[in-house]
Amino acid sequence: MTVPTIKLNHGGVEIPVIGYGLGTAHFKRAGNDALDPAITTATETALSVGFTHLDGAEVYGNETELGLAISSSSSIPRSSLFITTKVISSISSPSEALSTSLKKLGVEYVDLYLIHAPFWDEKEKGITIEQAWKELEGLYEKGLVKAIGVSNFRIVDLERIRKVAKVQPAVNQIEYHPYLQNPELKEYHKTHGIVTAVYGPLIPITKATPGPLDSVIEELSKKYNKSATQILLRWSIDDGNVVITTSSKEWRMKEALEVAEFKLDDEDVERIRTVGKEKRHRVFWTKEFTD
Ligand SMILES: NC(=O)c1ccc[n+]([C@@H]2O[C@H](COP(=O)([O-])OP(=O)(O)OC[C@H]3O[C@@H](n4cnc5c(N)ncnc54)[C@H](OP(=O)(O)O)[C@@H]3O)[C@@H](O)[C@H]2O)c1
Secondary structure (H helix, E strand, O other): OOOOEEOOOOOOEEEEEEEOOOOHHOOOOOOOOOHHHHHHHHHHHHHHHHHOOEEOOOOOOOHHHHHHHHHHHOOOHHHHHHEEEEEEOOOHHHHHHHHHHHHOOOOOOEEEEEEOOOOOOOHHHHOOHHHHHHHHHHHHOOOOEOOOEEEEEOOOHHHHHHHOOOOOEEEEEEOOOOOOOHHHHHHHHOOOOOOOEEEEEOOOHHHOOOOHOOOOHHHHHHHHOOOHHHHHHHHHHOOEEEEEEEOOOOHHHHHHHHHHHHHOHHHHHHHHHHOOOOOOOOOOOOOOOOO
C-alpha cells in the first residue's frame, strides 16, 4: 500500500501522511533503562505492515527499541524510511542530544528533527528558543537532519523563530482532532509553508466520549463502510494534515494504513469540522496550554 506524501518546505523532503508513533502507549519513564522488547516487536510489526514514517523522541525513552526495530527490518532501505525524533530534556545542547539519538537509533541522519515543545525555563536551561533554533539550523546544514521543525508551538512561539530563521520550520506537530481545532494556527502554518502534523487523532472516540460527533461518526462509518478509527484518521488527512497514530495491535495498524485507500467527501469533512467545534477537549500538555 502506498501512503501519499507531502513535500516539506526545505531539503526536498517528502513526509508520508500517516506516521507510527513511539510515544503515548510506548512511552518509557525517565530512568527506566531496561529494554522493552514489546516496543521493538510492535514497531517491527508496524514496519512489516507498511508504515515507513516513524515518530520518536528522546523523551519517550525508547529510541534504542526503535533503532533495534529499524535494524532488524533491514530489507526496508533507509531511504524508504522517514524517521522523526525530538529534543526537549536535553534542549541545552541540541547537538549533543541529536548525537545521542542517532547512536540509539543506529542511523546516520534523521529525516525530521523537532523541538518537542516551547515550554522550558530558558534561564535554567541556558538557551532561548531562538538559540535552540539556530543550533537546529546548524544540524540541518551539516546534513545530520534532512528537515527541522517544532512541536506544540503556538503562533507566539513560531513568531520568535520566524524572526531569526534562515531555515523556516518545516513542520509543527500538535494535538489536533475535531474536538481541538485551531483555525488561526492552521492558517498561520499555511501562510508560512509549515506542514501541520497532528497527534491524538482518535481522541474523540478513545478519550472524549460521549460527544456530539458520536452519531455523525457512526453514520459516516456506515456510509463509507469504514471503522470509526478510519473515519477519524481520514478526516485528519482530508483536513490537510499529516497524522500520527499508534497501536500495539497488528489489525489496528493495518486498519490505519488502509485509510490511504479512500477519501471523505468535502461535505463530510466540513460536517465533522462543524460538529466537532461544539466540544473542546485537550488531553496533552494541559498545564502548559491555557485554552
Ligand atoms: N509531540 C507531542 O507532544 C506528542 C504528544 C502525544 C503523542 N505524540 C505522538 O503521536 C502518537 C500518537 O498519539 P496517540 O496515542 O494520542 O494517538 P491516537 O491514534 O489518538 O491513539 C492511539 C491509541 O489509542 C488506542 N486505541 C485505538 N483505537 C481504540 C479504540 N477504538 N478504543 C480504545 N483505544 C483505542 C490505541 O491502543 P491499541 O494499542 O489498543 O490499538 C493507541 O494506544 C504518539 O505515539 C506520539 O508519537 C506526540
